[in-house]
Amino acid sequence: MSGPDPAIAAVRTAVRDFLASAGVVEELCVAVSGGADSLALTEAAAFTGHRAGLKVRALVVDHGLQEGSAETAARAANTARDLGADTAEVLKVRVEGAGGPEAAARRARYGALRSALGDGRGLVLLGHTLDDQAETVLLGLGRGSGPRSLAGMRPHDPPWGRPLLGVTRATTRRACQALGVDPWQDPHNEDPRFTRVRLRAEVLPLLEDVLSGGVAASLARTAAQLREDTEALDTLAAEVHLRAFTDEGLDVAVLATEPPALRRRVLRRWLLDSGVRELTDAHLRSVDALVGHWRGQGGVWLPGDLVAARAHGRLSLEAPQSTT
Numbered sequence: 001m002s003g004p005d006p007a008i009a010a011v012r013t014a015v016r017d018f019l020a021s022a023g024v025v026e027e028l029c030v031a032v033s034g035g036a037d038s039l040a041l042t043e044a045a046a047f048t049g050h051r052a053g054l055k056v057r058a059l060v061v062d063h064g065l066q067e068g069s070a071e072t073a074a075r076a077a078n079t080a081r082d083l084g085a086d087t088a089e090v091l092k093v094r095v096e097g098a099g100g101p102e103a104a105a106r107r108a109r110y111g112a113l114r115s116a117l118g119d120g121r122g123l124v125l126l127g128h129t130l131d132d133q134a135e136t137v138l139l140g141l142g143r144g145s146g147p148r149s150l151a152g153m154r155p156h157d158p159p160w161g162r163p164l165l166g167v168t169r170a171t172t173r174r175a176c177q178a179l180g181v182d183p184w185q186d187p188h189n190e191d192p193r194f195t196r197v198r199l200r201a202e203v204l205p206l207l208e209d210v211l212s213g214g215v216a217a218s219l220a221r222t223a224a225q226l227r228e229d230t231e232a233l234d235t236l237a238a239e240v241h242l243r244a245f246t247d248e249g250l251d252v253a254v255l256a257t258e259p260p261a262l263r264r265r266v267l268r269r270w271l272l273d274s275g276v277r278e279l280t281d282a283h284l285r286s287v288d289a290l291v292g293h294w295r296g297q298g299g300v301w302l303p304g305d306l307v308a309a310r311a312h313g314r315l316s317l318e319a320p321q322s323t324t
């Protein structure tokens with residue numbers, strides 16, 4: 001008796017392993033764009049989910065941005081049902097707000113997917129692959145991002161789940177072929193005006209050639225290693241935060257004895273939790289200088305209209321003094 005096609009089996013195994021390590025899942029959803037990644041994922045989620053007694057809901061977001069988007073979404077929903085999803089819904093969203101159409105679409109998409117999920121312990125599976133992870137890491141390296149960005153996307157990031165971070169895009173394409181489905185090709189994925197498209201089409205193939213292959217897997221491995229390091233450092237930083245915390249602000253004496261890398265993690269968490277938005281590395285280093293390079297300097301202005309200042313051995317965060 002022959003088993004399933006190897007590509008289908010590889011995707012199913014990835015989903016099975018992911019679900020086995022996900023803890024209790026009460027509701028299993030799959031975010032379906034209609035592309036090869038999310039269709040292969042849908043089949044594997046239905047196959048694995050049904051064996052675990054779970055119903056599988058396919059969620060397709062229609063951003064309404066491209067002509068014929070409603071038909072594309074309806075087709076994706078139908079294919080998801082054909083592949084075994086128990087239900088398939090199209091979520092129509094309005095794309096608006098700051099940051100350009102890509103960012104606005106992303107916000108609307110994740111907002112709609114989150115709202116579609118019930119209150120229980122539900123998961124929305126996303127079809128990001130090993131290649132997506134490699135592109136994220138490479139992009140981050142080129143832009144000088146910190147280890148948090150280079151750690152890439154997390155497989156378990158409730159309510160999001162990414163079971164395919166160890167599966168290549170070529171495998172999901174082969175799985176779709178073996179399943180007899182014709183995935184939707186997003187025209188944006190061919191458009192060289194997008195940095196990510198050029199990275200995918202030009203930079204990664206060249207790197208693969210120069211380094212004799214295996215680059216995408218290596219980049220994904222680097223991300224996984226950095227993720228472990230980042231999580232360990234975050235745990236240590238949370239302990240320092242607890243020791244430094246007082247009602248009047250953070251105790252400088254506690255922070256000053258810590259290595260800068262740990263100190264900046266404490267300060268980052270403190271600033272983000274206090275409402276600072278779009279914190280850059282330069283901001284963070286200026287706040288850190290209030291501890292590590294103290295020469296009586298004034299407060300640091302931060303996005304979100306807040307000022308971090310040092311007084312009486314404490315760091316505090318306040319609204320700026322009005323000058324009128």
Ligand SMILES: Nc1ncnc2c1ncn2[C@@H]1O[C@H](COP(=O)(O)OP(=O)(O)OP(=O)(O)O)[C@@H](O)[C@H]1O
Nearest residue numbers: 031032033037038059060061062106125126127128
């Ligand atoms: N229109 C959509 N409806 C439902 N899910 C979607 C849609 N578009 C993307 N997704 C989900 O997100 C996954 C990643 O998609 P894609 O790589 O196109 O997104 P991205 O914009 O590159 O990444 P990110 O979602 O991290 O911004 C898909 O495999 C799918 O699970």
